[in-house]
Amino acid sequence: MADQVTVFAPASMGNVAVGYDVLGAALDGLGDRVTVRRLDAPTVRVGTITGRVTDLPTTPADNTATAALQSLQDATDVDIGFEVSIEKGIPLGSGLGGSAASAVGAVVAGAELLPDAWSPADLLPHALAGEAVASGDLHPDNVAPCLFGGLVLTRAMDPPDVVPIPVPADIRCVLVRPDRILPTREARACLPDAIPLSESVRQTAHLGAFVAGCYRDDLALIGRALRDLIVEPHRAALVPAFADVQGAAMSEGALGCSLSGAGPTLFAWCEGPGGAERVRDAMTEAFARHDVPTEAWISPIPPEGARTAAPSPADR
Ligand code: HSE
Numbered sequence: 001m002a003d004q005v006t007v008f009a010p011a012s013m014g015n016v017a018v019g020y021d022v023l024g025a026a027l028d029g030l031g032d033r034v035t036v037r038r039l040d041a042p043t044v045r046v047g048t049i050t051g052r053v054t055d056l057p058t059t060p061a062d063n064t065a066t067a068a069l070q071s072l073q074d075a076t077d078v079d080i081g082f083e084v085s086i087e088k089g090i091p092l093g094s095g096l097g098g099s100a101a102s103a104v105g106a107v108v109a110g111a112e113l114l115p116d117a118w119s120p121a122d123l124l125p126h127a128l129a130g131e132a133v134a135s136g137d138l139h140p141d142n143v144a145p146c147l148f149g150g151l152v153l154t155r156a157m158d159p160p161d162v163v164p165i166p167v168p169a170d171i172r173c174v175l176v177r178p179d180r181i182l183p184t185r186e187a188r189a190c191l192p193d194a195i196p197l198s199e200s201v202r203q204t205a206h207l208g209a210f211v212a213g214c215y216r217d218d219l220a221l222i223g224r225a226l227r228d229l230i231v232e233p234h235r236a237a238l239v240p241a242f243a244d245v246q247g248a249a250m251s252e253g254a255l256g257c258s259l260s261g262a263g264p265t266l267f268a269w270c271e272g273p274g275g276a277e278r279v280r281d282a283m284t285e286a287f288a289r290h291d292v293p294t295e296a297w298i299s300p301i302p303p304e305g306a307r308t309a310a311p312s313p314a315d316r
Contacts, residue, residue: 004037005112008309009105010302011090012097013173014141014261016151017228018207023165024141024261025151027173028299030096031089033312034065034105038113039081044070047085050312053092056102061133064099065106068130072107072114075126082110087312093181095261100142101306103130108147108306120147120305124160135184135262142261149305151214167301168217172276174254176245176283177265179293182238187262191234203230219255219271226256226269239264241290248286252279273298 011030016023037047044066046058060066065084073082084106090098104127111118127143140154144162155161206225213221236242239259245266249257253275254268266283270276276298287294 001113001115004035004311005109006033006035006309006311007105007109007306008033009101009108009146009306010149010304011101012142012145012261013175013267014095014097014139015228015231015259016210017226017232017256017258018203018210019141019153020228020231021139021141022155023151023153023207024097024145025167025173025301026145026149026305027096027175027297028302030297030299032098032101032105033087033089033309034102034109035085035311036069036106036109036113037083037085039083041081042073042079043081044073045081045083047083049086049088051086051088052090053088053098056086056088064130064134065102066130067133068103068106068126069110071126071129072110072123076114078114080113082106082113084109085312091177093183094177095182095259095263095265096175096177097142097146097261099134099184100127100131100146103127104143104146104306106130109308112308121160121162123147124162125158128157135188137188145305147305150303151301153211165211165214167214168219168222170219170272171301172270172273173299173301174249174268174270174276174280174283174296175260175265175299176280176287176294176296178240178287180240180264182262182264184262187235187238190238191231195230199230203228222269223255226258228258232258235259235263239266240292241287242266244290245283245286248282249279252282254279257283
């Protein structure tokens with residue numbers, strides 16, 4: 001058995017506008033590289049943190065990766081420990097599932113060092129325990145797509161019931177991140193504890209229609225359904241120029257545009273690479289008109305989640 005394993009854990013977008021806390025999608029080309037090394041004593045510790053973010057907590061209980069590994073270790077009777085090193089590729093507080101990726105990468109790599117085989121569903125509760133350290137809540141909409149890949153709906157967490165949903169091949173996701181940090185805890189604190197039944201009814205209709213549109217390869221239906229009527233109104237003010245950027249995306253033909261997870265990154269689902277490039281340009285120009293620097297990506301929704309990878313140079 002290997003002494004250390006490296007895993008690439010992809011970024012993800014939570015909520016996908018229609019399914020607050022239950023729907024999420026993996027993203028391509030952006031992620032964390034997590035290396036877990038076996039220790040002879042049953043302890044868990046943070047090794048090196050490199051990449052785009054280096055000032056993560058090093059106390060095991062406060063770090064999403066070590067908290068997830070501690071949960072995994074507590075569930076086994078194997079007398080080994082784990083040291084985790086992270087090369088962060090996902091910006092902090094961006095709404096791109098950075099804390100989930102570190103937690104998922106840690107448990108997928110850690111499980112490879114254990115004698116038994118662990119499925120993504122087995123690992124879900126442990127990754128969630130790590131994610132909860134960052135957001136203060138158990139929400140699976142980043143952890144599940146990061147583990148399973150693709151677009152997934154988590155019907156229940158205990159026991160895990162994660163439902164993969166097909167994504168039409170033409171869909172491209174534009175992501176535009178304003179140069180701001182928005183902690184998930186803060187973005188969750190501004191939401192109401194309860195919503196009127198009528199709002200829940202309208203959003204349920206949109207979620208159902210969106211899922212049907214995905215199964216039917218019906219981009220027009222996806223375009224009518226991809227709306228967040230319950231969360232976005234409370235969070236829009238946290239993102240500079242939100243309305244202008246969303247308007248620019250929709251004017252250029254986006255099927256829908258809203259917050260990626262808790263924000264401040266905005267996403268837009270678009271038809272094909274050409275459509276996505278036009279929408280990306282319109283969104284970045286709209287932010288620029290408000291003097292907000294951005295970075296942007298165009299991603300398909302990849303079917304693969306976290307997987308073993310070559311180690312980072314520092315871990316070779
Ligand atoms: N569903 C979570 C939220 C996602 O919107 O708070 C956090 O990325």
